[in-house]
Amino acid sequence: MLMEISVKPLKEVDIISVSGRIDSATAPEFDNALKGLLERGRRKLALDFSSLSYVSSAGLRAMLSALKTAKNSGGNVVLVAANERIRDTLTLVGFHTLFLQFDDAVDAVDSF
Amino acid sequence: MTRTRRLVVPAQNDQLAKLATFVASAAVDAGFNANTISRIELAVDEACSNIIDHAYAGAPGAIRCDVTTEPLQQLTIVLVDQGRPFNPDLVPEYEYCRSLNEAKIGGLGLHLMRQVMDDVCFEFSLPGVGNRLTMVKHYDRNSECP
Numbered sequence: 387m388l389m390e391i392s393v394k395p396l397k398e399v400d401i402i403s404v405s406g407r408i409d410s411a412t413a414p415e416f417d418n419a420l421k422g423l424l425e426r427g428r429r430k431l432a433l434d435f436s437s438l439s440y441v442s443s444a445g446l447r448a449m450l451s452a453l454k455t456a457k458n459s460g461g462n463v464v465l466v467a468a469n470e471r472i473r474d475t476l477t478l479v480g481f482h483t484l485f486l487q488f489d490d491a492v493d494a495v496d497s498f
Numbered sequence: 499m500t501r502t503r504r505l506v507v508p509a510q511n512d513q514l515a516k517l518a519t520f521v522a523s524a525a526v527d528a529g530f531n532a533n534t535i536s537r538i539e540l541a542v543d544e545a546c547s548n549i550i551d552h553a554y555a556g557a558p559g560a561i562r563c564d565v566t567t568e569p570l571q572q573l574t575i576v577l578v579d580q581g582r583p584f585n586p587d588l589v590p591e592y593e594y595c596r597s598l599n600e601a602k603i604g605g606l607g608l609h610l611m612r613q614v615m616d617d618v619c620f621e622f623s624l625p626g627v628g629n630r631l632t633m634v635k636h637y638d639r640n641s642e643c644p
Contacts, residue, residue, distance in 0.1 A: 388515065410547040411511035440518075440536075442543045443606035450601055457598060471536045478613050479606060480595040 388412050391419050399430045399495045401466075405437035408445030417448035420463075424452060429461025432494040436467035441475060453484060462486070466494045501527070502566040509550045509559040509579065514543050521565055521575060528567040530635070531642050537614035538573065538635055544607035545577055545631055553581025553629060570637050577631045583622035584629065 389412035394401045400423055408416050423431060431452065435441075441449075453463045464486040468476070476482040488494040505520045507513040518539040525535040542563070549561055562578040592609035595601035612618050617634040624630055 388512075407515060409511070409514045409543055410550065411514055440539075442514075442540065442547065443610055444547065446606055447603045450603060454598060454601075470533075474533065474536065475540060475610070478610055479592070481601075483596060484598055484601060 389415065391416065393419070393423070396491075396495050397498075399432055399498055400428050401432045401434050401491050401495070403434040403437065407440040408438065408448075409440065409442045410444045413442070413444035413448055416445060417451070420448060420452040421455075424455045424459075429456045429459045430498045431456060431461070431463045432466050432488075432491060433463065434466040434491055434494075435469070435472055438472065439469070441472050443479075446475070446479060446481060449485070450481070462498065464488060464494050464497060466491050500566060500568050502564055504565075505563045507561055507563070509546075509554045509561050509581070511547070511550055513561070514546055517546055517561070517563055518543055520563065524565040524567050525573055525635075527569065528573045529570045529637060529642065530573070534635070534642065538575075541611045541614045541633055542575060542577075544610050545575075545633065548584060548607055549577065549579045549581060549629075549631075552584045553579050555582065557581070570639070572634055572636045575633045575635075577633075578628050580628040584620075585622070586620055 389406035389408060392403045456463050466488050468487060486497060503524060507516060521542045522535050522539050525538050546561055559579060559581055564576040566574040586608055589605050589608055592605035593602055615633040616636045619632045621630045
């Protein structure tokens with residue numbers, strides 16, 4: 387298992403739970419999942435990273451693309467329970483200032 | 499004691515996790531802490547993704563990864579491929595983003611490699627070798643100890 391994605395709608399928000407690792411091998415599937423939701427008009431996305439161990443630049447590109455699309459239509463993409471390693475990677479590229487981060491999904495859903 | 503270990507894998511994205519584990523194991527032996535090891539894994543992942551995407555660009559090939567550890571001194575990673583030379587100077591420099599409008603996607607991988615490693619050196623089309631990328635991480639006692 388390199389990566390698994392599941393989507394759970396809660397109110398108007400989609401909670402996208404990603405487990406495993408997002409690298410160049412798995413980023414296309416992650417990117418497609420986000421694009422699929424946005425193309426269907428969903429624009430409030432909470433990425434639950436509580437079971438995600440790692441994200442590389444390939445995953446960061448998908449996250450940034452989704453954030454731009456969502457914000458352009460009045461929505462947002464927020465992060466839930468990213469581990470220290472992922473937070474460190476976000477900080478290295480300055481993305482920690484772009485994504486709101488929450489410790490749990492309920493707080494993330496309530497933020498919209 | 500200095501030790502060098504080698505892993506050769508097909509230039510395929512499904513080998514990235516294996517490469518990361520290989521390098522992490524060496525970094526543990528060199529004495530780095532968990533945070534630094536994660537960053538070293540990230541640098542190797544980005545470097546190998548570049549080789550797969552740009553040097554080989556879908557063509558079959560191999561990546562040779564040599565890791566030399568000098569415990570409590572430094573770790574040296576040498577990646578060799580026989581793909582097309584990839585000039586990092588042609589990649590636009592990543593601009594650390596302060597707002598969503600400024601945020602750019604290009605150059606992320608190279609930026610991360612240079613952020614987390616102390617030395618990053620590209621050499622291309624070396625006779626009998628191919629393209630060689632050398633990355634060094636020095637052991638800094640002050641930042642490695644809790």
